[in-house]
Amino acid sequence: MDNTSKSKFVLLTGGAGYIGSHTIIPLIESGYEVVVIDNLFNACKGEGEKPVSILQVEKLTGKQVTFYAIDLLDYILLSEVFDKHEFCCVIHFAGLKYSNESCNIPLNYYKVNVCGSINLFQVMMEHNVKRLVFSSSSTVYSEPHFLPITELHPVGQSLVNVYDKSKYYIEGIIQDLCNSDKEWFVIILRYFNSVGAHSSGTLGEDPNGTPSNLMPYVAQVAVGKIQSLNVFGKHCSTIDGTGVRDYIHIMDLAEGHVSALEKMQKSNDSGAIAINLSTGNGYSVLQVINMFSQVSKQEIKYEIVDCPNGYCDSSYCDASFAKEYLGWEAKRTLKEMCEDTWRWLSLYPQGFSTTT
Numbered sequence: 001m002d003n004t005s006k007s008k009f010v011l012l013t014g015g016a017g018y019i020g021s022h023t024i025i026p027l028i029e030s031g032y033e034v035v036v037i038d039n040l041f042n043a044c045k046g047e048g049e050k051p052v053s054i055l056q057v058e059k060l061t062g063k064q065v066t067f068y069a070i071d072l073l074d075y076i077l078l079s080e081v082f083d084k085h086e087f088c089c090v091i092h093f094a095g096l097k098y099s100n101e102s103c104n105i106p107l108n109y110y111k112v113n114v115c116g117s118i119n120l121f122q123v124m125m126e127h128n129v130k131r132l133v134f135s136s137s138s139t140v141y142s143e144p145h146f147l148p149i150t151e152l153h154p155v156g157q158s159l160v161n162v163y164d165k166s167k168y169y170i171e172g173i174i175q176d177l178c179n180s181d182k183e184w185f186v187i188i189l190r191y192f193n194s195v196g197a198h199s200s201g202t203l204g205e206d207p208n209g210t211p212s213n214l215m216p217y218v219a220q221v222a223v224g225k226i227q228s229l230n231v232f233g234k235h236c237s238t239i240d241g242t243g244v245r246d247y248i249h250i251m252d253l254a255e256g257h258v259s260a261l262e263k264m265q266k267s268n269d270s271g272a273i274a275i276n277l278s279t280g281n282g283y284s285v286l287q288v289i290n291m292f293s294q295v296s297k298q299e300i301k302y303e304i305v306d307c308p309n310g311y312c313d314s315s316y317c318d319a320s321f322a323k324e325y326l327g328w329e330a331k332r333t334l335k336e337m338c339e340d341t342w343r344w345l346s347l348y349p350q351g352f353s354t355t356t
């Protein structure tokens, strides 16, 4: 692949989802032409072809986003999208993402996440598009051996759920692909916990069913949709006995993808490079609850319960490589994460179905 390619067309798989839709905004602001494919499995359908998230992005940016409602597993339709556009790069968000669910339906997770990725990489190969940003996860590190977690931390050890394994396997496939063909350049972004919403309050996370991660759960308690929250603790060896995690504002994460694309456009590097994308700051569950309560002026009811087996006390990253390699660092605070989540939920209490 010629890295001097003048094409500014970027394909986002799963671009109608939470992280993908937010990422479109800074991409458009940076002059990229965005094309999205998504099968709408976890995105709210709008009127007509386009999902609500994409329509909201179009309102915010004043620009059209090309959208195809297709499945990653459909080789022929995927190939046709590559015939129509000359992409400089692909950002691969599409996938199934719920850890608990993944153990109940492992074949679905492997099919969509692993087979879907292989499908995509084959179509990319055929069309000589060899630049990729891949959405991986901090869960490939499993229980941390040391803190903060650097990219040199071992991966793939003692992974317990199918989702985490699928991310680890895809990283391995990418590595093998890059070993076999030196023209590939892949940036593997290992996200920590992405939270928050666009500051307009018109775009945010719209989880199907009961949320499985902390911030949307806290928000649902604040808005009265869920009565109370179970908090694991008080026996973790942390500041207040509850688990500490690394949270990143969704717009910081979105901007991290633009930095990755810029790097790909300018650099002659090749191979696969894994990068932690987060703040490097850990906050306890109670710190998050208290901040959310302060910002929303709502009482957040919670109950302390025993930690499940294998619950990890603390997990947060060393974010210095992202700064060094991509020139990117997260800027937004925990307060902004809570404020923007609250604004989104106050305006759209039923998520995107509020707008349809």
Ligand SMILES: NC(=O)c1ccc[n+]([C@@H]2O[C@H](COP(=O)([O-])OP(=O)(O)OC[C@H]3O[C@@H](n4cnc5c(N)ncnc54)[C@H](O)[C@@H]3O)[C@@H](O)[C@H]2O)c1
Residues within 6 Å of the ligand: 013, 014, 015, 016, 017, 018, 019, 020, 037, 038, 039, 040, 041, 042, 043, 070, 071, 072, 073, 092, 093, 094, 095, 096, 097, 112, 116, 135, 136, 137, 138, 191, 192, 193, 194, 195
């Ligand atoms: N949200 C997080 O905190 C987090 C953390 C680590 C990694 N990730 C990874 O980042 C990526 C994006 O996460 P998200 O939070 O935006 O998830 P999301 O579910 O909101 O978005 C994923 C999108 O992919 C689409 N999709 C699913 N299967 C598809 C298929 N077969 N064909 C086409 N489209 C398909 C869904 O409809 C959805 O719009 C995922 O790969 C996820 O595993 C997310």
